[in-house]
Amino acid sequence: xxxxxxxxxxxxxxxxxxxxxxxRMDWAEKYIGSKGLSIKYLYEELKPGIDPLSPENKLIFMTxxxxxxxxxxxxxxxxxxxxxxxxxxxxxxxxxxxxxxxKYAGYxxxxxxxxxxxxxxxxxxxxKITFEDAAELWGKGSHxxxxxxxxxxxHDYSVISIGPAGETxxxxxxxxxxxxxxAGRGGMGAVMxxxxxxxVVVNGTGGVKIPNIKEAVKRIAEIEKEDTLQEDNTxxxxxxxxxxxxxxxxxxxxxxxxxxxxxxxDWTKYNGEVLLxxxxxxxxxxxxxxxxxxxxxxxxxxxxxxxxxxxxVAGPNAGNSDPVAIVKANQVADDMGLDTISAGDTIIWAxxxxxxxxxxxxVRFGEMDKYIEYLKLIARKEGIGAELALGVKKLSxxxxxxxxxxQVKGLEYxxxxxxxxxxxxxxxxxxxxxxxxxRAYAPNEEVFAASIPPYTPEGKGEMVFNLAQWNAVKxxxxxxxxxxxxxxxxxxxxxxLATGKEWTAADMAxxxxxxxxxxxxxxxREGFTAKDDTAPKRLFNEALKNGPGAGQKIPEEAFEDMKxxxxxxxxxxxxxxxxxxxxxxx
Amino acid sequence: xxxxxxxxxxxxxxxxxxxxxxxxxPLDCSAEEALKLAGIDWPKIENFGFVAINGKxxxxxxxxxxxxxxxxxxxxxxx
Amino acid sequence: xxxxxxxxxxFFVLRQEHLERMNGTMKRLKxxxxxxxxxxxxxQVCSAIHEGMYIPSKARIGIETYYDRGxxxxxxxxxxxxxGICFKxxxxxxxxxxxxxxxDYEACTGCGVCADKCPKKVIKxxxxxxxxxxxxxxxxxxxxxxxxxxxxxx
Numbered sequence: 001x002x003x004x005x006x007x008x009x010x011x012x013x014x015x016x017x018x019x020x021x022x023x024r025m026d027w028a029e030k031y032i033g034s035k036g037l038s039i040k041y042l043y044e045e046l047k048p049g050i051d052p053l054s055p056e057n058k059l060i061f062m063t064x065x066x067x068x069x070x071x072x073x074x075x076x077x078x079x080x081x082x083x084x085x086x087x088x089x090x091x092x093x094x095x096x097x098x099x100x101x102x103k104y105a106g107y108x109x110x111x112x113x114x115x116x117x118x119x120x121x122x123x124x125x126x127x128k129i130t131f132e133d134a135a136e137l138w139g140k141g142s143h144x145x146x147x148x149x150x151x152x153x154x155h156d157y158s159v160i161s162i163g164p165a166g167e168t169x170x171x172x173x174x175x176x177x178x179x180x181x182x183a184g185r186g187g188m189g190a191v192m193x194x195x196x197x198x199x200v201v202v203n204g205t206g207g208v209k210i211p212n213i214k215e216a217v218k219r220i221a222e223i224e225k226e227d228t229l230q231e232d233n234t235x236x237x238x239x240x241x242x243x244x245x246x247x248x249x250x251x252x253x254x255x256x257x258x259x260x261x262x263x264x265x266d267w268t269k270y271n272g273e274v275l276l277x278x279x280x281x282x283x284x285x286x287x288x289x290x291x292x293x294x295x296x297x298x299x300x301x302x303x304x305x306x307x308x309x310x311x312x313v314a315g316p317n318a319g320n321s322d323p324v325a326i327v328k329a330n331q332v333a334d335d336m337g338l339d340t341i342s343a344g345d346t347i348i349w350a351x352x353x354x355x356x357x358x359x360x361x362x363v364r365f366g367e368m369d370k371y372i373e374y375l376k377l378i379a380r381k382e383g384i385g386a387e388l389a390l391g392v393k394k395l396s397x398x399x400x401x402x403x404x405x406x407q408v409k410g411l412e413y414x415x416x417x418x419x420x421x422x423x424x425x426x427x428x429x430x431x432x433x434x435x436x437x438x439r440a441y442a443p444n445e446e447v448f449a450a451s452i453p454p455y456t457p458e459g460k461g462e463m464v465f466n467l468a469q470w471n472a473v474k475x476x477x478x479x480x481x482x483x484x485x486x487x488x489x490x491x492x493x494x495x496x497l498a499t500g501k502e503w504t505a506a507d508m509a510x511x512x513x514x515x516x517x518x519x520x521x522x523x524x525r526e527g528f529t530a531k532d533d534t535a536p537k538r539l540f541n542e543a544l545k546n547g548p549g550a551g552q553k554i555p556e557e558a559f560e561d562m563k564x565x566x567x568x569x570x571x572x573x574x575x576x577x578x579x580x581x582x583x584x585x586x
Numbered sequence: 587x588x589x590x591x592x593x594x595x596x597x598x599x600x601x602x603x604x605x606x607x608x609x610x611x612p613l614d615c616s617a618e619e620a621l622k623l624a625g626i627d628w629p630k631i632e633n634f635g636f637v638a639i640n641g642k643x644x645x646x647x648x649x650x651x652x653x654x655x656x657x658x659x660x661x662x663x664x665x
Numbered sequence: 666x667x668x669x670x671x672x673x674x675x676f677f678v679l680r681q682e683h684l685e686r687m688n689g690t691m692k693r694l695k696x697x698x699x700x701x702x703x704x705x706x707x708x709q710v711c712s713a714i715h716e717g718m719y720i721p722s723k724a725r726i727g728i729e730t731y732y733d734r735g736x737x738x739x740x741x742x743x744x745x746x747x748x749g750i751c752f753k754x755x756x757x758x759x760x761x762x763x764x765x766x767x768x769d770y771e772a773c774t775g776c777g778v779c780a781d782k783c784p785k786k787v788i789k790x791x792x793x794x795x796x797x798x799x800x801x802x803x804x805x806x807x808x809x810x811x812x813x814x815x816x817x818x819x
Contacts, residue, residue, distance in 0.1 A: 230596070231595070231596030231599065231660075232595070232596045232633045232660055232661065233663075234596075235595050235596070235660075235662060243594075243595070243662055244662060246594065247594070247635075247659055247662060249641070250638035250641050250642065250643055250657060250659075251636065251638070251643045252642065252643055441663065444661055444662070444663055447636065447643065448635040448636050448659060448661050448662060449635065449636055449661075450618075450628055450634055450635070450636055450637065450645070450646040451645060451646050451647070453645070481663065482663065484661070484662070484663025485633070485663075547642060547643075548638075548642045548643040548644065
């Protein structure tokens with residue numbers, strides 16, 4: 001197939017060796033690229049049971065056949081490995097321009113193995129690969145490290161880096177690029193830090209070939225105008241993810257005070273209108289058609305963002321309505337290289353523990369100076385941060401408060417209250433990397449929907465499967481989430497244009513299912529079963545008091561029923577496991 | 587009775603770019619009937635999302651009262 | 666003056682007047698930076714159309730945005746404005762200009778004077794040849810794909 005470079009860069013950090021090898025095109029035909037293909041490589045190359053923070057783990061930066069082409073919204077990079085937060089497979093999707101640089105340098109993927117003997121960074125420029133010393137960068141915030149590297153090499157280079165959180169092996173550490181883009185969840189920054197790798201600097205001056213390129217460029221430009229740029233997607237340019245705030249507020253899924261309730265009558269104090277008053281400019285990733293990035297300046301607080309997740313976790317969920325504190329929290333988390341969702345959820349859990357008198361973590365709802373201070377302490381594992389860096393699962397196992405430790409498999413809850421969107425409790429429970437909203441985005445189907453009831457388990461298994469299948473294949477091409485109107489037919493047409501192989505909508509759906517299955521197979525091999533597809537007891541025991549979901553809590557039988565529906569749709573057994581016959585097809 | 591309809595997302599094209607309108611509706615009117623009167627035939631709109639009365643999501647067939655604010659959203663994808 | 670010289674001079678004067686008339690109504694690329702999202706689709710399709718693959722390092726346009734030390738948003742706006750300075754300075758006459766720039770690749774020696782003098786820093790010398798925007802024959806592809814209309818041809 002065209003579109004690919006048919007070339008993998010394999011880096012042995014222990015031996016400081018760089019080798020290239022052909023892409024497994026037989027795997028690419030089944031998993032395409034980005035999400036699916038990176039999971040397949042890890043499934044084949046990682047032995048079960050390894051320590052994710054050991055040199056045996058691998059970190060894969062994987063592009064797709066569309067990367068580097070003019071297909072809109074195709075510029076994201078998959079970063080995958082075994083997660084130190086959960087022990088499951090974890091794939092992230094990072095924006096910016098590094099995916100294109102890697103592809104133009106001539107590689108479909110970079111596979112990082114082993115561990116450097118001391119802190120270093122990797123330099124990639126086409127076929128020139130060098131291992132550089134990072135003594136001057138180690139310990140610095142991600143932003144300063146990136147600035148120093150760009151000063152040295154210039155703006156043509158893309159920098160992928162970790163902050164102090166990755167260096168201290170904090171399992172909430174993210175990987176940054178372009179200052180404000182993250183591979184956020186699952187502790188991928190700690191995997192990079194465990195390899196003593198501070199950064200990867202990459203530039204590429206080569207190209208990407210697709211068949212009949214002049215006709216293809218024109219057809220792709222048509223699709224861009226007719227589909228990508230329709231109003232249903234351009235809300236992203238207008239306000240970015242701040243648009244979700246009002247919808248979630250009215251929809252009754254905006255979480256408040258560590259998911260103890262929903263809706264916040266103060267939401268207009270920190271909503272899109274307020275935040276965007278400080279807008280300096282818009283930014284998108286490479287090949288983007290929409291430009292979701294809002295670059296804000298509020299005095300000396302500077303940040304591209306904050307996204308809905310970061311607004312909610314540092315806003316109503318923390319008992320705060322000061323927009324400057326929300327943006328400052330985002331800026332600090334980005335610089336420290338910390339996932340805003342996991343770190344935020346941990347701090348707000350600690351707030352509830354303190355308020356309830358179960359354990360005094362020294363911080364209460366609304367205390368944003370402390371919240372921001374705690375982000376730095378967690379990243380450096382200093383003071384109270386050394387404890388909080390454990391995350392809510394381990395902390396609650398130590399100190400109690402498990403009922404409101406909002407997590408699945410060790411990954412903290414994204415900002416949608418499942419009692420207001422029952423299918424979301426299922427989506428969080430069965431997601432391949434722990435509680436994640438980017439596998440099946442249930443609210444779009446059952447809350448942002450005119451006549452579907454959110455407060456029932458009926459049909460939610462199938463609903464979550466359809467959403468997960470769509471995202472799984474979309475993120476394997478890969479195309480960004482925000483091209484929301486992209487369907488299987490369009491994906492098939494784009495894949496056919498780029499690769500020269502005939503792909504159909506049915507093929508796309510099949511790939512989506514296969515990707516869900518291989519991720520599950522990886523986890524199954526690590527020992528995960530239905531008992532790990534959980535929900536915090538808060539959802540079962542405490543009813544919401546406000547909003548359209550007032551009075552709602554999820555009966556445990558309903559939750560278990562939704563799980564069984566989902567397993568059935570996928571052909572898994574009652575224990576959530578793939579039968580041998582299905583494993584053999586992967 | 588008189589209600590205000592506010593539109594969000596790609597639905598604003600149905601009010602020619604305006605974000606809200608005040609209209610007269612019969613007593614006991616439902617959200618979907620009110621939208622129909624304002625020129626929004628929701629089952630025909632592919633990306634129609636949901637409706638909220640006075641800032642609270644309701645089902646499309648729920649009833650309005652005098653002075654209510656009816657908000658209609660298009661679907662928004664992502665997170 | 667010889668007859669040949671008279672004809673020559675007349676030709677140049679008339680050509681100059683024609684060009685000056687044209688410059689008033691001539692279409693050029695225009696760029697509004699506040700609409701630019703830095704996607705670089707412009708450079709991607711420019712190179713795709715001219716080089717037969719997506720290779721922005723060979724594009725005849727170079728528009729980018731970047732964060733300066735994470736603290737401010739900067740724009741690099743290298744695009745051809747049809748100012749004609751390359752044409753006026755080309756020592757071999759390889760560059761010609763009417764409503765677009767054309768490069769005669771037989772005559773181009775890759776000396777790089779055009780690239781040095783280009784005020785928009787958009788000309789590239791690659792493998793001994795000058796890569797200069799040709800407006801895609803009056804229908805620029807970059808304008809067609811620019812998602813927010815930051816690039817126009819008017």
